Amino acid sequence: MDNLNDLKAIWHSAKTDSLPTSxxxxxxxxxxxxxxxxxxxxxxxxxxxxxxxxxxxLFIVPFKLLVTYLGGGLIATSSVLLAATNIKSLKRFYxxxxxxxxxxxxxxxxxxxxQIFYYKKTMVIIMLLCSVGLLLxxxxxxxxxxxxxxxxxxAILVYLLIMWFIVRPRSFKKGTEKLNATRQRLEKISNQxx
Amino acid sequence: MTDFEDIYNRYxxxxxxxxxxxxxxxxxxxxxxxxxxxxxxxxxSGFRNQSHISTWIFRIxxxxxxxxxxxxxxxxxxxxxxxxxxTFDESPEExxxxxxxxxxxxxxxxxxxxxxxxxxxxxAEIAEVVGLSNGNVRVKIYRIKEKLAQKFKANGxxx
Numbered sequence: 001m002d003n004l005n006d007l008k009a010i011w012h013s014a015k016t017d018s019l020p021t022s023x024x025x026x027x028x029x030x031x032x033x034x035x036x037x038x039x040x041x042x043x044x045x046x047x048x049x050x051x052x053x054x055x056x057x058l059f060i061v062p063f064k065l066l067v068t069y070l071g072g073g074l075i076a077t078s079s080v081l082l083a084a085t086n087i088k089s090l091k092r093f094y095x096x097x098x099x100x101x102x103x104x105x106x107x108x109x110x111x112x113x114x115q116i117f118y119y120k121k122t123m124v125i126i127m128l129l130c131s132v133g134l135l136l137x138x139x140x141x142x143x144x145x146x147x148x149x150x151x152x153x154x155a156i157l158v159y160l161l162i163m164w165f166i167v168r169p170r171s172f173k174k175g176t177e178k179l180n181a182t183r184q185r186l187e188k189i190s191n192q193x194x
Numbered sequence: 195m196t197d198f199e200d201i202y203n204r205y206x207x208x209x210x211x212x213x214x215x216x217x218x219x220x221x222x223x224x225x226x227x228x229x230x231x232x233x234x235x236x237x238x239s240g241f242r243n244q245s246h247i248s249t250w251i252f253r254i255x256x257x258x259x260x261x262x263x264x265x266x267x268x269x270x271x272x273x274x275x276x277x278x279x280x281t282f283d284e285s286p287e288e289x290x291x292x293x294x295x296x297x298x299x300x301x302x303x304x305x306x307x308x309x310x311x312x313x314x315x316x317x318a319e320i321a322e323v324v325g326l327s328n329g330n331v332r333v334k335i336y337r338i339k340e341k342l343a344q345k346f347k348a349n350g351x352x353x
Binding site: 018023025026028101102105188 | 198199202203206207210211214215220224227228231232235236237245250253254256257260261286289290293301302303304306312313314322323324325326342
């Protein structure tokens with residue numbers, strides 16, 4: 001071997017015949033194109049459905065107490081907020097395709113910042129609205145029957161305590177670890193482009 | 195606008211080689227090719243010819259490579275065996291494997307740049323893909339080639 005130009009010959013000797021044909025690739029794409037964003041889409045659809053359902057129920061059923069409407073309104077609002085946050089996030093994913101590597105690193109960093117904001121603010125607001133909404137909404141349905149009132153609220157309180165003090169901190173910790181790993185990696189790669 | 199089939203047939207082998215150069219893992223490279231063409235498929239109708247289609251596709255592919263965190267975990271910095279001379283063989287497969295191992299020792303962005311260079315992209319296009327100036331890319335390519343040359347010389351590959 002005489003010089004680095006020979007590297008190109010070596011490079012092009014890589015076998016590519018194991019790649020799927022264009023027809024096979026189109027089939028794969030049709031099957032898997034939305035798989036990665038499926039959870040986000042699912043969250044959006046379910047949140048919208050809950051929100052619409054709650055509003056319809058509030059309009060159709062003649063509730064007597066104001067707290068029921070207030071509770072229902074808070075649940076619907078938290079669902080709308082959750083859907084809106086995920087739609088905003090989806091929009092960013094769909095817009096990312098024509099970035100240079102340098103712009104892409106900036107995009108990933110912005111996404112990381114958004115995720116930190118989500119964990120620290122948006123998630124807390126959504127959970128708070130939903131929790132208070134649920135507690136208010138169920139009051140009218142149970143307050144006339146002591147047994148149902150106590151058992152329902154005990155169950156809900158246990159559920160909310162688990163969500164607030166076990167699930168949310170774990171999710172936050174897991175997300176933070178992932179985000180810190182991303183930050184370290186981004187810093188390393190960004191420094192290479194300076 | 196060229197249709198998807200033509201684009202795939204033309205660029206898939208190139209994208210595969212670039213991803214393979216970056217990951218040094220054929221299965222992961224195939225996954226990255228798939229991710230790249232999922233994006234191409236979704237966005238082809240919206241592609242506005244503001245850049246060459248090749249630049250656009252290589253941008254998507256190299257961004258997917260940079261995002262692939264698992265690659266970094268799987269590929270420690272010291273991938274090369276300490277005694278290279280004993281491991282080298284003259285067969286084309288071994289030469290290629292040695293080249294990939296040398297590239298694997300480079301930093302992430304250097305892997306992207308040298309892969310595009312070896313693929314034959316003009317340096318101006320590489321600069322567009324990476325987001326650096328032409329001059330900067332030229333200097334980086336020179337330095338990367340020097341690094342590779344040292345590795346190959348150390349292994350008795352260059353006269």
